[in-house]
Amino acid sequence: MDGSRVCRFFRQRGNCKFGDYCKFSHDLEGSVARQYAERVWSHHQASTSSGPAPDWSFRCCTYNCLADELATAHVAELYRAVPRWALEWRARFDGLLREIQHWQPDLLCLQEVDHPEDFAQALEGLGYEWRYAQRTGGRQDGCATFWRSSKFSLIGEEVIHMSSLNLRDNVAQLVLLRPVDCGEPGRGKNSPSASEGVAFLVANTHVLFNPKRGDIKLAQLRTTLLRMDAICQERGGPTLRLFMGDFNATPWSSLYRFLAEGRLDLAVEDRRNMSGQTEGRGWPPKWLKKCMPSAPQPVPRRVAMRADDPSFGSASQPLEPHMLATSQSTVNLKDVELNSTPQRVLHNSVTLRAAALESVARSPLNSATSHGSSWPCGLSSMQAMRRASQSPGQQLYCCVDAVTGQSFMSPLPPVQGCAKPRVPFFYNAMITAPADVLLSPRGSPHHPRQYPLKDWRLEELQMCGATLQPAPSLNGYVDSHKEEKTWVVEQPQAMSSAYAEVGGSEPNYTSCHGRFIGTVDYIWYHSQASSYVLEPLRVLDPPPLETLHCGLPSPEWASDHICLVCEFGLRNNILLRADTV
Template sequence: MGHNGINLTLPVEQSPFLLPNSSEKDSHRRRHKRNRKKQKIIALETETHFQIQTLQPGPFQKFRSHTHRHTVSHTVGKWQDRNCRKSGKTFVHRRWTNSNHDTSDYNDKIVLVSYNILGVDNAAKHPELYRDVSPKYLDWEFRKKLLCKEVTGYQPSILCFQEVDHFNDLNDLFAKNGFKGVHKARTGEACDGCAIFWKTEQFTLLHEESIDFQRFGLRNNVAQLCVLKMNQTGPSGDDITESPNDTSSPSLVIGNIHVLYNPKRGDIKLGQMRIFLRRAYTLSQEWGSIPVVIAGDLNSLPQSAMYQFLASSELHTQRHDRRMISGQIYPSEHVESQFWRNHVWRWTGEELMLATGSRNSYLRHPLKLSSAYSNVPGSFKYRDKVGEPLATSYHSMFTGTVDYIWHTSDLAPLRVLETLPMHTLKKTGGLPSKEWGSDHLALVCELAFVSDGN
């Protein structure tokens, strides 16, 4: 059917000896139409079957499977588009993927959203990133309503936003939906920051603090940390102080961060993450070894040393070029040789101090973290080989994944909201768009508290 080169319509057989009259022509047309419809249905059923499989083959098979699934899903997409228009739904609807584990015994659950919502000032300062985007889709009055409508549709418990420079607007909008929030703005010339919102009938704020990395000589990025306690007896909109030893209902640490963008300053990126993770761990211990969730825009790719640091809790800095820590700059072909992988890179004393806090080249963090998305197996239509989304950001200069949700082992991911297939994303011509209010896509996951019984 055009895109995949497969003709799903079978020819109608006709007798070579008879010329059909008008009634026979009508009959042939009806049979032709029935056959065509039948073949389409069969094809769609087959394509849907392939679409929901999760494959774990070798590298060559992965590539073949991904290409095949991308091709066959195009027809399904067009079919869904027609049906969505009839029902009033949007074609760009995102789907949930459930965990393979039995989740029936989990009681306390939360839905968490992490979203870089695109600062108004940032969008205005970098028009080259949005050259294919209509100005009306960049307008904040349009975007803020679209963002609120989208996010509340996920029925979230906790929201972690980055690039927030109109907090009061968001606070007013989300207050109408039962949320309360805290904001930390960046210092210096930049006016955006981070914000955490929580559903007041589900949570009580026990503690809140922020990190201004400028105080540590690590640029003017910021991070937030909140201790939230689930309400068991009823809604409460007031912030109260409780004992860390109170275990009547589960609590957790929520960390929200926007890491420095500069691709070449891996030392600063690591330093920001080091301080952030250490403080999240300390809070967890102070409040009774409670679970930790880390969310945000890390400005690092899934194949990067930064990702490796979060996943493995350690990193030998001198085995990596400082400029390659986040994976945003791709090394040339000769640099990717075996020699490069075993090479020891020279870091200056200042760079080591920024990255590790000492002259030691070995970096560790105390949390044992897992990625919510990589822990829920998904289709190659949406995920890379690590298990992360294929893309969480898309504009004229970049397409890829830089946003993540990490959690400790006392939380279990029950399901995640898939991002968009690449071909669907590219049809937008660039984000923001009519359907999406930012140049990033929201990450959404449902997490459950893991008790001894579970």
């Protein structure tokens, strides 16, 4: 008897004709408990220290619950491995509701909701209040925000219809909430209700999916952020900001950096690659098998070395055009620790010479069998990359984006003669560092910003809210294409990602279906308002990728996204200092 899997007939009908002779388990509750046990909490270091406990805490969750209409429309394309009964709305809704009840969030942001009445009827009985904003243009789904009435009270609400700004049919839902002191144990005079009026401005959005329209995605994000800032200014009192949802952008992509850094220089951005999304083969991850070597491969020469390495090539060495690799992804230095000396050359201030530009014209997905990295089946792409970078003797190869000047490391060896170099979809962003100095084909150094704007029209720049600003100084570089101004997009407040703050990196994945495995959902927050400080205490990690028997959704998980859950703590520094005097 296979006790780890629940009989699908018992799950669907509540009974099974085989009874006790069935080889599968009939313990549905036990199966659900094991399923949720696969997701573990990662704690922030500050929350486990001996410091003072937060004055007030709450739990928030964001969940793209997969609209019923979209699940039906894309079943042949994205969900071929999923049992058909597991895609039916009633079965998935039961799973969604069961998961929400298990994690018990105080604040819940849902996307792709096309049956709001089902959620309202179920969650109102659990003590939630809610607001719903449907997409325009005849779309059937929208965003829904729920909050526990014993934890928050509503001050105001607003819906931003992007169609009114000619930014497609997406919406952004804003609710202004006031914390409520419900007299729980451990609450004292420092609770928010005992202090002057702090509030939370919560934004819930689902950004446009189209990977090639980074300009529209950027404009949608900027519109929401500007309106959030205006509401905080109008209110006057301390207002903490939360921005949650499906952003359709991978970690450390251009859109991600816009949120995290507060500005983006469009002079070095290609709007078609700003989200970092690269579709390809998703679930099942057959690419893991294709990456297994079929025969011993010769060890290629190193292409990334320290500048003081005696074997480093001459700076005047001419470069051939095919040596310049292009990339659709960027890489996050936080996600991979490079242990060996040759692998650390791209951190912070790095001088890349001619040998570093002798990069790899990476092969398309169907030629991945020639690569010599052995990744065990069942690992996610990020886990495989991490394991590859940490394994003894594993060689990483330096790649440089010929357009943006960004450099990144890949365990895939060079492949020559590839007609159309392409990054396999599973090679998501993992480590990134702008190259300080590159070499032009003539061997003279130049700055990456010297590339002109690529495929940007004036109306697209204006739609994004870009403004002309003085270009950064190019001192120390040969000024072959002088620019006095550059187009820059800014937003009022740089935000922090809760998962990156707690765990040092984003989750390995938040979405997994037949065309994509990667991270696109986030919980962003602004950490301080007046004397109040908001900090993430712990976050819920996704289930291991190898436990997904058919990708997402599945009989165990009801959507093609996993929910992100974070527990926040709120402190009042003024009251804290007063108590310690």
